[in-house]
Ligand SMILES: Nc1nc2c(ncn2[C@@H]2O[C@H](COP(=O)(O)OP(=O)(O)OP(=O)(O)O)[C@@H](O)[C@H]2O)c(=O)[nH]1
């Protein structure tokens with residue numbers, strides 16, 4: 001039987017990983033086997049580790065987006081199928097990627113029709129940047145080209161899913177959904193909280209639908225798209241933490257996040273997403289995030305542990321020079337670790353600006 005392929009779009013930090021982890025648990029509770037595929041421009045993914053630490057079978061496509069690594073995506077899904085026999089594949093594309101209907105969904109439907117049954121394509125709406133971008137306020141902290149990507153992501157959605165509704169009172173939520181509805185008329189609108197689970201029955205119901213979905217092929221200018229992506233500085237680093245005495249992993253992650261947020265303010269670069277995962281050698285883990293320059297650093301998943309050694313992975317996506325970003329990450333991690341008697345050894349570190357997307361396939365019209 002064909003495997004259900006569920007891809008969830010949305011801007012950097014919109015809540016894709018949190019949403020997919022919740023959906024995975026819901027599918028499992030209904031007796032369905034789940035496999036997850038993550039994706040990033042570089043190696044050492046916080047998201048892969050976050051999913052695996054929660055016990056989910058996860059494969060990753062690192063180094064470029066799904067659209068440019070389409071064959072890798074199919075191969076990773078194949079590896080999951082061989083090992084896990086999943087009923088559902090959950091796929092998380094890079095949050096700065098768009099045109100996924102033309103480059104991933106349509107080719108999967110056309111070339112792999114017997115293997116996959118592609119679900120409707122929902123895109124998460126990130127309120128912190130989204131409200132400013134849709135109101136045409138100075139591009140939500142980003143340049144108009146990065147804002148262009150944000151809007152194009154929503155334009156190709158079968159449904160727009162407003163996330164983080166736990167943070168809104170009813171009047172503010174009404175205003176936000178009215179704004180989204182006006183900009184994307186006729187597109188079904190869902191309201192969820194990936195944190196609390198509110199609205200997820202409706203999301204699951206949408207994902208189970210069959211019909212003419214995944215057909216909103218964008219009219220898109222790849223020069224603007226590439227320029228918008230290239231404005232983002234990307235940093236992935238993996239660091240070994242060791243100490244002579246136990247240290248509070250959650251407190252250290254919090255201090256690093258606050259230090260990085262302050263460094264980004266000094267650099268003047270809007271934060272798209274700063275994320276960290278700390279893991280001890282026994283599998284306990286903590287995740288911390290900052291999703292915009294005006295939201296507080298948050299320990300999203302706490303470990304409650306005080307190890308003497310741990311691995312730290314830092315993924316930063318900030319509208320600034322990647323070399324400066326890398327220097328700040330190295331400085332902040334070293335300083336915050338030193339302050340609590342922890343030695344930080346950088347094992348790998350990659351900083352880059354995403355290259356121009358060159359999709360493996362692009363369907364100009366829906367099949
Ligand atoms: N309050 C609140 N926070 C949320 C919700 N959903 C996600 N978050 C938080 O938002 C942050 C980013 O969530 P992720 O799930 O990592 O976002 P993402 O879209 O996967 O990010 P990238 O993979 O970097 O693009 C984390 O701190 C989450 O805990 C929500 O519904 N409510």
Ligand SMILES: [Mg+2]
Nearest residue numbers: 016017047092
């Ligand atoms: Mg993610």
